Amino acid sequence: MPSQILSQTEGRQYTAAKSTVVISYVLSVIGVFYYFALGHFGKSYFTPFTASQIIIVLYCIVTLLLQLLFIVQSFFNTNVSSSNQANILAVVGPHFSINNILNFFWCYFFIRRNFLVAEIILLVNLINLLSLYFTHKTVSIKSASDWLVVHFPTCGLPLSWTLYAIFWNGACLFHSHYESLLPRLIANVLIWEFLVTPLALLILYKDWSVSLSTSFLMLGLGLKQFFNKAIALQWIFAFVISGIDFLASILCIVRSSLANRNTQTNSDEEAPLLS
Secondary structure, three states, X not given: OHHHHHHXXXXXHHHHHHHHHHHHHHHHHHHHHHHHHOOOOOHHHOOOOOOOHHHHXXXXXXXXXXXXXXXXXXXXXXXXXXXXXXXXXXXXXXXXXXXXHHHHHHHHHHHOOOHHHHHXXXXXXXXXXXXXXXXXXXXXXXXXXXXXXXXXXXXHHHHHHHHHHHHHHHHHHOOOOOOOHHHHHHHHHHOOHHHHHHHHHHHHHOOHHHHHHHHHHHHHHHHHHHHHOOOOOHHHHHHHHHHHHHHHHHHHHHHHHHHHHHHXXXXXXXXXXXX
């Protein structure tokens, strides 16, 4: 009887985790498309960290599609054990849900120009994502397909976006616009964070997800800055950072693929996705 009660309790927890993941995902979709993608960006949003809205919307679409794939994989994948599926939801699910809920509220406050609250939300989400990254280490998943479905959409892509959004939202908060010389000079220095952090993760953890996604965001940043202020350093730096991040990511992908082909064993495939 106790084991039966425990099983029923675990079943309810598993169902609750599924429900939370789905609800948070729906909220994120609503936030991105109703508030953010369809929102009107006036002058207060145009800063040295503003990227092309087309690139940003594409980034959000890719992220949401891959997150949907993560949900489908976690709920319905018959190729892994139910205990593995429950383990994924127990470890990744709370961080995934928190990220999506906070993303909804960030979109809500950002489009209403409440940049202070929006910045606090981003910083809280950064802590949430870093906790997932360094505590549960989804980057260490051995199977390449599981890595792409779990780590990339739940940690890599959201982390890159949150880091970028902190700078964009922060620039809006401090009214750092194109016509101001000092903010532009500060932005010329701070933009190199988008090279340092992704390359550090690439070197230390062989994680190309952050560098590749950051490369795409920097491409959007460079395009927006070029068409708004051609005589400036920001778009040049953005394109340089984008190129370096992209090339470093491709080299890492090639090396990792060759290494996995030589070292992959059956025990790797049978091991739990996350410990």
